[in-house]
Structures are given as structure tokens and as C-alpha cells.
Amino acid sequence: MTINKEIQDKTMTLKLAGRLDTTTSPELEEELKASLDGIEDLRMDFSELEYISSAGLRILLAAQKTMNKQGTMSITGVNDTIMEIFEITGFSDILTIK
């Protein structure tokens, strides 16, 4: 998986590509832990993300909880496979998916 990070002022955009699963999610967790401070608008671009596992969902949930306290978080470009996972797990209810 690759993570492309762009920070402008208080807006951070993370563009993910590949698979977000048990082996790759610690990478995203580190990235968020390191740079989420002071961010008020977190945008995640999933247009090149192929798959997300429960380990990846856990990271999204943690990020969503953090952003609930300091601003907003939104996800764009979700493909059908991932959308189905979001729906099955009920994540579609708590995430802002555009």
C-alpha cells in the first residue's frame, strides 16, 4: 500500500492506494498518529484503494473518533467492494462518505 499525504493549513488529504489490511494498516496508523494534531479537515481519497479489512476499519474508526473531537472527516472515491464492506459492518452509518 502507498500513502500520499498533502497538508494545506488545517486540511490534510490522504490518498491511499492498494490494500488496507492487517499488514499495511499499522503504516496508516503511524501516519495519522504523527500528523493528525491540529487538523480540522481530514479528507481521505479511496479512489485507488482496492480492499479494506477489519484492521483497516479499526484505524478508520479511531480516526473518525479523533476527528469528531477536532473537526470533520470525509472519505471519497469508495469503490463497490469497499462500499459493501462499509454497509455490512455498519460503518456507512458513522462515516461521511461522499
Next chain:
Amino acid sequence: MGNQEEKEKKIRGGIIAQVAVLFLMGTFVIGLTTFFFEQFVSEGTVKSQLSSMLDSIAAEVIVTVDEYPANEWLLDYWYENADEMDIEYDADYRPGTETEKKAAQFTQEHPDIQIEYATTEQITSLSAEDQKLYAEIVYSWLITRINEIKRIYDIDFLYCVLTDDTYSYQYFLFSAADEGAKRGTEFEEVYPIGHVVQVDSDELKNGMRTAAKTDGFLTPTGKYRDYYKYLNDVAGQTALIGVSYDTSRMMDRVNRQTVKDTVNVVVGLVVLAALCLLLLLVYVLHPLRKIQRNIRMYTKNKDREMVTSNLRELQLVNEMGQLSEDVITLAEEIDNYLEEIQTITEEKQRISAELSLASRIQADMLPSSFPPYPERTDVNLYASMTPAKEVGGDYYDFFKVDENHIALVIADVSGKGIPASLFMMITKIMAENAVTVDSMQSPAMIMEKLNEQICKHNKEEMFVTLWLGILDLKTGRVAASNAGHENPILKQPGGTFQVLHDKHGFVLGGMEGIKYNEYEFMMEPDSKLFLYTDGVPEATNENNELFGMDRLVDTLRDAQDETPEGILNAVNNAVEEFTGDALQFDDLTMLCVHYVGDQNS
């Protein structure tokens, strides 16, 4: 070992042989160079040695001549009267010779004159007859004496010549000959008195001139090397002593000298080379072998203390000493490393043992005796869990809520390994408690309570997807709630397996205060319900393709008439066939219920 020793011998021979070959080649080249250089040098050396030897021979002849007080008169007389003189060339002091008789006669007639010490005055006062007698005696004696000089010094010719300022001829006054040698006028014969040889060679003329004017001179070429030294002036001419030495004999001396010098150098080099090889053997190869032996010993039995004391006892100096210290250090490092590895291995084995124990405990937590209700004919079910690692986060569960209700649970904890398995155990206990504490609760209420309980003890932000259904065995009615879990797949009698798109709530433990939906569906008698975790549809093959819902439903339909156990086996086989050798990351957990219904009704 045999092979190793053989190899070692070969290698050791190699070093000595390599160095020896190098030395041999060097010796050969140096020997050759020395030979040519020495040839050049020794020619000069031999020439100068020869020159000084011939000079001293000539000097000796001159002294011999000068010993006669009347020598000047004698030289003149011999020259003037060469033709009249009656000469005996080979008298050689022998008794009974003409010369002895002449000497006896002369002494008898002139008892006052000693022949050897006669002065010019004494001789000139004698009669012409006696003067001739005297000159003949002394000439014969002189020949005898220079014959002796020639013999002692082993030279080829020794003579006295007269020449003038043109140096164009040589008049032979006297010459030495070996005993019995023929006197004659041919080349290489010993010339008699009065023989004249024409001189054409400028080299020879030049040599004679140099000898006459300044010093002795050795001619540089020719079959013979001639050395000339000034004797006296005789009758307006110059008398020179000539000594000839065969050039080939001289060259023999040069060659002998060259060979001798070359042999000396080569022998010196060989001795030096042997010494170097010996030192190499003593200071390098021998210690190296000892170190090698110790390294092998260490390799074999890992006894560092012994190797260390062995190597220290050798007390090696130079680089070999450093090498042996390095070997000791290396052995220490290896020992430390081995210890470390042993500790790590023990730790690993302990962890592995604990993990497999944990795995067994986890498996034992799940109901595993099938059929679970052998006395009941109205329901049959089968379940399996195959963790991807030793322990996983999936689980299935079923238990009686009361006599007519069975709770069915399938769940998947986020993450993997020990953390997931611990969380799974807690969830399993909490869920069973939440269901059995009050049989009248609705599934949605149970989910909400369960969510609150899990959230309360969830600092690590783990979550679990869980499907809960309560089957009424009398009616086949199922009251269910889904917290973020995969859709159940249901087959009604007369139909095929179909995915049940139920209402989904959020995962358990994700967020506090979530409300859950519940729903109901009927299982007609002979219905089958298939529950599973995402490990099944998300099983991946080597091309990174997912097994997927379509393949899952197809497999179920193909096996729809089998028992629950048969259906699970069919799915397992299909997944295994699909994934092949690809490593699986997710647990494979399934539960299948066959609701037979009341066969009596």
C-alpha cells in the same frame, strides 16, 4: 575428514611449491644475467691479471740477462756474430754437453775469470777465439734459464727480438723452447737466432712502439697475445722481451672465471632461497597449521577454553600471533552468539508452546461435540473454525436459551492473533451472559447492552462484528440482529440458498450509544441457514482474486442436500481448491443449521 586432510596437504605443498618455483625462476634469471655480466668483467680481470703476469715474466728474463755484468757486450756480440756462433740450444746443464766442455776449457785457460761474473773489460781483453767461446757458453746457459722460466709459467713463447724505429721487422736474438721442441723458421716453431719476421700488423707495430717508448704492452687480438717489454738498446736497435700467450687459453681462463663467479652467485642464491623457505615454514606455515588445527577443533567440539589456552600456549609472534588472537575473539563472539540463539530459541519454543495451548483453550471454549443435541430430531447443526494463525478472532457459538430456543452466534473480532483472541473470549462470555440473563429480551436490546459492555472495557479500540439469531424450535421463527456482520445465507425447502439482505447495525465496541435493529424471518421445516465470517468470501488465491459471494453461494447450492457437516466440508474444499498454495490471512469460520422441524406434525 580424509578429504579434508588430503586437501590440506595439497594446499600446504602449494605454498612451498609456489614460492620455490618463484625462487627457482628468479635464480635462473639472475644466474643468466650474472653469467653475461661476469663474462664481460672477467675478460677485463683475466686480461689485467695476464698482463701483469706476463710483465713479471718479462721482468724476470730482463733480470736474468742483466745479472751478467757483460750483458750489453753479450747482446751486441750475439747480434753481430749470429752467423759465426756455434750454439748448443738444448744443453740444459747436462754433463757431457758441448757447453760443459767449453766451460771447462774456458775455466782452465782463464782461472781468474768466473764466467757468470765476467765484466766487459775482462772479456774484451781476451782473444777473439775466447770471446766467441764465452759468448757461446753464456748464450747456451741463458737459453737453459729462460727455458726454465717458460716451463714454470707455462707460457707459449718467450723470446727476445730486435727492431728499429719503423717496428716493421723482428730480429730474433734468443727464444725459449720446451725440451725436445723443434727449432725452425716456420710459424709456431721456436725460431733460432738470426731469424727475421716481417711485421705488417699495425697493432703489433703499435704494441712494440709502446713497449719501447713507455711501458709493457699486451696486444689485444690475434691467435696469440704478445706482451712486449723493453730490454736494452742493441746495435742501434731496440731489444724487446716478448712473451706470447695463446688467446684460446686466455679465453678458457675467462670462461673458467665466469663459470666460477656465476656458480658462486647461484649457489649463494639457492642457499638464501632455502633459508627463506625454511623461515617461511617455521614462522608462517607451521604456526598457521597449529592455528588451523585449533579452528577445526573448535568447529568440531566448540570448546573455546581449550582452543584459547592452546593458542595462548603457542606464544606466536608477528601476524600469526594477531591471527590467533583474532581466532580467540571470533570464538568468543561465536560462543556469545550461540548462547543468545539458545536463549531466543528457548523463548520461541516457550511462546510457541503457550500459543498452541492458548489455541487449544480457545477451541475448547467453543462447542465442539457434534451433533450437539443427539436426542433432538428437529434440529441439526455443524460448525467449524480454522484460524489463519495459531489463535484467531473469529468464533461461532450456539446454546439453548430455554427448552425451545437456541441462540446462534457468529462473530469476527477486528485484528489478528493473541489480542483478537483475548477480545473474542471476552465477547463470547459477555454475549452468552447477555442472552441467557433474560430469555424474554429482544435481540436488539441484547446487542445494545452488549455494545455498552464492550465499549466500557475497550481502550484499545477493538471492535467485533456479530450476528445473533434466536431460533424458536417449535415454529422455526428466527429473531435476529446484525452488528456489522456478513449477511446470512438461507435455503428454504424447495428453494436454493439465497443471501438474506438483512438490516445492518454498526459493529460492537466501536462507539457507545448505538441503536440496533432487529428483524425476523421464518425457517420452514427442512430449511438450512448458513452463517460465516468474512474469511470465507475473502479467501484469496495467488492472483489476489477473492473467493467471493458468488462462488460461495454456488458451492452452497451444489451441496444444498447435504447434512450441515457435508455442506461445511464442501465449502472448505472449494475454498482450499481456490486458494491453492496462497497464504491465508483470515480465519475461516462457518456455522450451518438444518431446521428439520417437528416431523410428527
